[in-house]
Amino acid sequence: MNFLKTSVWAAVLLFLFYSVLILSLLTAFEGKGFWGILLSPDTLFAIRLSLTAATLAAFLAVAVGLPAAYALSRKKFFGKQVVDTILELPMIMSPIALGAALLIFFNTRAGEAIQSRGLLFVFEFPGIVLAQFATIAGLATRLMKTALDEISPRYEAVARSLGSSAWQAFWRITFPLAFRGLISAGILCWAKAVGEFGATVTLAGTMAFKTETMPTAIFMALASADIPKTVILILILAGIGLTALYAVRLLGKRPQPL
Amino acid sequence: MIRIHDLSLSAGNFRTGPLNLEPQEGAFNILLGPTGSGKTLLLESVIGLRPVKQGRVILDGKEIQDLAPEKRGIAYLPQDLALFPHLTVRENLRYGLRAQGRISAEDESHLERLIEALKIGHLLERPPQGLSGGEKQRTALGRALATSPRLILLDEPLAALDPALRGEIQQLLLSLQRTLRFTALYVTHDLEEAYLLGDTITVLIDGRIEQRGRRQDVFLRPATAKIARFLGFRNLFPGEVRPPGPGRTGMAISFWGKEILLPEEQAAEAFAAGEKVILYLRPEEVLVLREGKPIKETLRPNILEGRVMRVLDRGAYQWILFRPSGMDISLEIHLPNYVFRNLALTEGQGIRVAMRKESFWVMPDEDRG
Numbered sequence: 001m002n003f004l005k006t007s008v009w010a011a012v013l014l015f016l017f018y019s020v021l022i023l024s025l026l027t028a029f030e031g032k033g034f035w036g037i038l039l040s041p042d043t044l045f046a047i048r049l050s051l052t053a054a055t056l057a058a059f060l061a062v063a064v065g066l067p068a069a070y071a072l073s074r075k076k077f078f079g080k081q082v083v084d085t086i087l088e089l090p091m092i093m094s095p096i097a098l099g100a101a102l103l104i105f106f107n108t109r110a111g112e113a114i115q116s117r118g119l120l121f122v123f124e125f126p127g128i129v130l131a132q133f134a135t136i137a138g139l140a141t142r143l144m145k146t147a148l149d150e151i152s153p154r155y156e157a158v159a160r161s162l163g164s165s166a167w168q169a170f171w172r173i174t175f176p177l178a179f180r181g182l183i184s185a186g187i188l189c190w191a192k193a194v195g196e197f198g199a200t201v202t203l204a205g206t207m208a209f210k211t212e213t214m215p216t217a218i219f220m221a222l223a224s225a226d227i228p229k230t231v232i233l234i235l236i237l238a239g240i241g242l243t244a245l246y247a248v249r250l251l252g253k254r255p256q257p258l
Numbered sequence: 259m260i261r262i263h264d265l266s267l268s269a270g271n272f273r274t275g276p277l278n279l280e281p282q283e284g285a286f287n288i289l290l291g292p293t294g295s296g297k298t299l300l301l302e303s304v305i306g307l308r309p310v311k312q313g314r315v316i317l318d319g320k321e322i323q324d325l326a327p328e329k330r331g332i333a334y335l336p337q338d339l340a341l342f343p344h345l346t347v348r349e350n351l352r353y354g355l356r357a358q359g360r361i362s363a364e365d366e367s368h369l370e371r372l373i374e375a376l377k378i379g380h381l382l383e384r385p386p387q388g389l390s391g392g393e394k395q396r397t398a399l400g401r402a403l404a405t406s407p408r409l410i411l412l413d414e415p416l417a418a419l420d421p422a423l424r425g426e427i428q429q430l431l432l433s434l435q436r437t438l439r440f441t442a443l444y445v446t447h448d449l450e451e452a453y454l455l456g457d458t459i460t461v462l463i464d465g466r467i468e469q470r471g472r473r474q475d476v477f478l479r480p481a482t483a484k485i486a487r488f489l490g491f492r493n494l495f496p497g498e499v500r501p502p503g504p505g506r507t508g509m510a511i512s513f514w515g516k517e518i519l520l521p522e523e524q525a526a527e528a529f530a531a532g533e534k535v536i537l538y539l540r541p542e543e544v545l546v547l548r549e550g551k552p553i554k555e556t557l558r559p560n561i562l563e564g565r566v567m568r569v570l571d572r573g574a575y576q577w578i579l580f581r582p583s584g585m586d587i588s589l590e591i592h593l594p595n596y597v598f599r600n601l602a603l604t605e606g607q608g609i610r611v612a613m614r615k616e617s618f619w620v621m622p623d624e625d626r627g
Binding site: 152154155157158159160161162163164165166168172173176177 | 302305306307326327328330332333334336338340342343344353354357358401402405
């Protein structure tokens with residue numbers, strides 16, 4: 001078997017692997033009670049909480065990550081490699097460990113000082129946003145850096161020679177050119193935040209109608225051996241995730257480079 | 259206009275200068291050098307894309323090396339043109355005027371004249387992606403010139419074009435420069451392009467300015483053998499300046515045991531007797547002597563006998579490799595086709611060649627110190 005055929009078979013094998021997982025879910029899904037579980041107050045709360053927290057976390061990750069990505073893409077500065085490496089920390093660190101680190105931080109003097117000023121994170125809604133932000137900020141920065149790397153700095157150089165300030169050159173030239181890549185990065189991070197569990201459950205807990213996000217609800221349903229509810233919640237989460245990925249695909253068509 | 263004073267630049271392990279350069283105002287100034295000589299580095303420092311740590315860039319008497327690029331008022335045309343792909347041709351052309359908040363009728367009519375001169379009026383609503391190479395060049399030129407800059411830096415903008423189109427855009431560039439009288443600093447490694455466009459030429463090799471002057475000065479009288487080699491000169495031979503001898507005026511060089519008389523314009527005082535030099539002989543100025551024909555008195559001192567080793571038809575001329583008897587050197591000769599046909603030269607044939615004093619150029623031999 002030649003290399004090309006082998007590589008195609010590898011792709012088919014992966015597809016079958018995930019298909020079997022989805023099929024097993026559908027097998028367990030009896031079709032009964034779907035709307036009842038979907039429209040139950042606790043599920044609707046979990047969906048609303050997940051979407052709200054993930055949207056806020058993704059917005060914050062893009063807001064902080066975009067300037068950071070720009071600096072990493074365009075500028076040389078002391079310690080750039082270290083910063084770049086630290087950004088990968090959430091990718092190699094277990095989410096539970098990340099959540100534990102956040103929990104421990106809020107038990108330090110600095111953390112307690114923040115909480116004592118009314119900014120409550122532990123077992124609170126802001127804790128969910130923070131845990132999701134911590135998980136996706138590095139990834140968002142890395143993905144946006146890749147999007148910016150694809151845009152030649154020469155465009156900005158010419159724009160500046162024509163009279164644009166650094167900000168104007170970014171806003172009028174680089175940003176529109178990188179827009180699809182940046183939006184894709186935002187959607188991917190949002191989808192990852194929606195599915196985030198480890199860090200969230202460690203920092204914010206599993207309180208129903210307070211900090212129970214969709215992944216937490218899945219965990220709780222499974223822990224109480226409620227398989228039909230578990231399956232339905234998984235299907236809802238998968239539906240949200242796949243819709244986001246499909247949106248990324250649609251945005252993936254970039255303008256042709258010159 | 260612009261003056262570059264003691265500018266030292268670095269990028270990675272590469273270091274230049276201190277570089278001093280004063281392009282001629284209202285002229286087409288060429289910065290010529292091989293790849294990796296620091297041309298683009300210099301240009302990017304002048305435009306403000308690279309920080310200048312040492313030295314000064316002075317524009318109209320004002321130091322600008324610490325100013326942001328948008329505050330310098332220098333137009334820039336990079337090699338890849340960098341037309342903004344998300345904007346139409348019209349939006350590209352107007353970008354500078356918009357960025358500078360210029361909406362005067364004078365600016366508008368200048369842009370209209372430019373569009374007409376560049377023949378891009380029919381392209382204004384199109385995106386740059388679908389344009390041909392020449393159309394892209396014209397649009398990029400228009401964008402750079404729309405704000406009526408007094409100084410424009412061009413970084414090998416024609417390098418990617420095929421020869422026919424390159425020639426057309428070169429003519430357009432020259433014509434625009436002569437009409438608008440902007441000062442151009444044009445980077446290239448292409449000798450032909452440098453000769454065609456350059457009012458002045460500065461040769462930059464290994465981060466050092468080796469020579470600057472009018473194009474004739476550089477191309478006909480290279481200051482060093484290093485420049486001559488970069489310019490593609492092939493007939494370069496080591497020689498030694500002879501002390502003044504009886505009955506001889508002017509300078510003589512001995513090479514391979516033969517004394518060659520040199521032209522008076524090669525000031526004898528520039529070289530001391532006994533000094534090692536590099537002798538250059540222009541291949542297109544070597545005369546192949548016809549047997550039986552009288553020889554002019556002025557040609558008699560510089561005659562070599564030898565054999566034709568190779569003949570190559572180069573299309574526009576015939577390339578002859580000549581080996582003088584008793585010398586371990588080969589001489590390239592470029593003969594016009596009609597002369598070659600009349601002489602009916604063949605490989606292996608014995609011939610005599612004469613060299614006018616004016617066909618030689620002598621340079622210091624830096625390799626030997």
